[in-house]
Amino acid sequence: MIYREAGTFRTTYRADQAVFPIPQDKAFVLGLVAVAYLVVPFVMTDYFFLAILIPFLILALATLGLNLLVGYCGQISLGAGGFMAVGAYSAYKLVSIVPETNLVVAWLFGGVCAAGVGILFGIPSLRIKGFYLAVATLASQFFLDWMFIRITWWTNYSPSGSATAPPLDIFGWVVDRPVEKYLLALTFAVVFAVIAKNLVRGRLGRSWMATRDMDIAAEIIGIRPMGAKLSAFAISSFVCGVAGALWAFVYLGTWEPLAFDINRSFSILFMVIIGGLGSILGSFLGAAFITLLPIFLNQVPAALGLPLSTAMVSHLEFMIFGALIIFFLIVEPHGLARLWAIGKEKLRMWPFPH
């Protein structure tokens, strides 16, 4: 009743192939973006921006990147954190060698470097499949971790091994207030979401999905597995690299290689799976879920007034986190995006389900 496609008559192919064929969808998404830009900056406190919204948006961007690879091209990767690190450190190096570089250029440069590394570590995917590949991608994670710790050139020989981002100055706009950082992260997330959505609707995305569903069959109908897989690795790593650069420059400010260790990779993979494999919307839902859950779990014992030691709280957090992951996988193995789709289906029928 609320939500229906009846009455929208599409008379051109163009209208039929639009990103949002249903007007309500379009209005909803545009409305959401408008609220994010026009309302949220005025009503939220700094704590919300710094602790929740900025990490959520940047991690959503990384999730989006990984989702292109895992969800759309079917190549399981446990190395997202490593690619984020490449983005962060190469952007950092560029800025410290050429200080007058515009930061946006530096971040995109970080993405390009990450894409190069992604292609390099994606080459094994031409031979190796499934879990063998998943474990093989850990090679990149551990190697990159090691490289950024041991080769001090990356951190300009800083004795503590940490790197500090310069003040954020973009086209003369000095980004230092949380609200501004939020708007910056939001802009990146929105732009990349639009790009990704259009990529997966196009020729490239279709070749990825064909490869995912059955790579031999895809090869037979004329899709080059090398092109499809390596382009997925490249673009996914590019997005992850940009997200990594943002994570370092905008969110952390000062960071150590540990910020991009294997736990980061796993948490991003979690976001992809909980959100929904092969779904742009799912990337955002998954990132929101995994970012909010620990914060929420952290507050619960205090809110209930339970006298627990910090160690106990962190163990309990682990437990509940694990249990919730399993719970969500059992309830809906296809992720939050599928729940969303089911919800829409229900709305379409409501209030007359037959």
Added chain:
Amino acid sequence: MGPFLEVLIGGLLTGVLYSLVALGFVLIFKASGVFNFAQGAMVLFAALSLVRFLEVMPLWAALLGSAALMVALAVVIERVVLRPLVNQEPIILFMSTLGITFFIDGFGQSLFGSDVYPLDVGIPKDPIFIAENTFEGGLLVDQVDLWAAVVAGLLVLVLALFFQRTRIGRALRAVADDHQAAQSVGIPLNQIWVIVWSVAGLVALVAGIMWGTKLGVQFSIALVALKALPVLILGGLTSVPGAIVGGLLIGAGEKLAEVYFGPIIGGGIENWFAYMLALAILLFRPQGLFGERIIERV
């Protein structure tokens, strides 16, 4: 020659310890097609429980208690996680084992505490010298590692006998071969999964004893799983001998690389060398050294 052999033997023996963890992975993957990331957490859980049981009871009772706990864990995992997720895609099952990992890590540590506990089950810990007549000064070998090698050998023998000679073992092999065919001749899949997760739990207990004796029982034992992964893909996900040979190769390779190659490029390369080695070999044999050949049809 002496120092080289010492490093080599040390590496091989460490490799055996990796194999012990990798064995558990292989058993579960073979029988249920689940890539069980929780094996490392199970090792930690088993070791923690054993240490805490030892505080209040004799060794045999503690061993029995821990073994019972691992079996109980297997039953719970099968009931709560595997059964509802049957027929899901492998990656979903893999993610669920990551969830299990988080849960067991948190559960084990909140139940048994998260300090570092020394574990003493009567294995001598002092390093000894061997072959003193052949080499000047002899070769320094860790006794724990030697025991681990003996235990691993016994374990493989017992597992081989169990798989080849018992009724349950035959059923397990049938399930590993083909789920549907096994089910259609009346083998109950759910029971088989409980059994195989229990066996993997017991293997985790053995690995936990060895690692606990070597390092002390602490959280870092759970991270040994990350060391076992390259062993696993190198040997092949479905091969028990592969886990052993892979462990030996990785152990020896990483120690030799650390000693002879590491200083040149900055040291600490143990963490990724194993993965790179495995990756390089996978490029030539995508199914690992001993894995089943992957045959694909359209």
